[in-house]
Amino acid sequence: ETGVTQTPRHLVMGMTNKKSLKCEQHLGHNAMYWYKQSAKKPLELMFVYNFKEQTENNSVPSRFSPECPNSSHLFLHLHTLQPEDSALYLCASSQDNHYGYTFGSGTRLTVV
Amino acid sequence: QQPVQSPQAVILREGEDAVINCSSSKALYSVHWYRQKHGEAPVFLMILLKGGEQKGHEKISASFNEKKQQSSLYLTASQLSYSGTYFCGTESPSGSRLTFGEGTQLTVNP
Numbered sequence: 333e334t335g336v337t338q339t340p341r342h343l344v345m346g347m348t349n350k351k352s353l354k355c356e357q358h359l360g361h362n363a364m365y366w367y368k369q370s371a372k373k374p375l376e377l378m379f380v381y382n383f384k385e386q387t388e389n390n391s392v393p394s395r396f397s398p399e400c401p402n403s404s405h406l407f408l409h410l411h412t413l414q415p416e417d418s419a420l421y422l423c424a425s426s427q428d429n430h431y432g433y434t435f436g437s438g439t440r441l442t443v444v
Numbered sequence: 445q446q447p448v449q450s451p452q453a454v455i456l457r458e459g460e461d462a463v464i465n466c467s468s469s470k471a472l473y474s475v476h477w478y479r480q481k482h483g484e485a486p487v488f489l490m491i492l493l494k495g496g497e498q499k500g501h502e503k504i505s506a507s508f509n510e511k512k513q514q515s516s517l518y519l520t521a522s523q524l525s526y527s528g529t530y531f532c533g534t535e536s537p538s539g540s541r542l543t544f545g546e547g548t549q550l551t552v553n554p
Contacts, residue, residue: 336485365541374446375486375531375544388541422485432476432488433533433542 338436353408355423364406369420413443449545464517464548466532475515476533
């Protein structure tokens with residue numbers, strides 16, 4: 333365990349399905365992030381939360397909807413996804429923005 | 445805008461040295477370095493803050509030239525366990541988020 337736990341590890345969903353990714357950290361960090369990692373591409377920032385407040389939405393399509401109910405949990409709600417959304421979705425946390433990030437192992441998402 | 449890493453890939457024999465570079469077209473506040481092994485989470489190696497510092501982590505060290513907006517990661521006497529993809533992440537003075545490079549795939553063979 334890395335200190336940041338993501339579930340599920342693997343997810344296959346149809347384009348009409350609704351699913352949610354979960355991220356949990358008990359490191360006492362106050363910032364949490366969603367990143368998308370596709371093959372042959374750099375890590376792409378999706379959302380940033382500081383003290384449960386969303387501080388950045390990096391032009392992410394509305395079919396991705398984040399939720400941060402408290403400083404330890406972060407969700408990514410998915411609906412009507414496209415095949416090009418298939419990727420590894422990584423959650424990370426840090427103490428403020430100027431310290432090293434702790435990443436979860438990711439959710440491997442396949443949209444069929 | 446994402447930082448540019450070079451080389452894209454490097455293959456070493458155990459015990460050899462390597463340098464991975466990261467450069468940005470924007471002013472930087474800090475540079476992070478991470479290593480990701482296949483199927484695993486990226487792992488934080490070190491952070492360098494503006495001021496031109498250099499840091500070390502066992503046989504892995506890094507430098508940050510704020511004026512040139514560049515950072516380099518030095519791996520000396522490489523071990524098999526060093527294999528993986530190395531990412532630099534850069535942070536602007538305005539802060540708030542990291543932007544990652546495309547990664548450098550490092551393979552260390554016996």
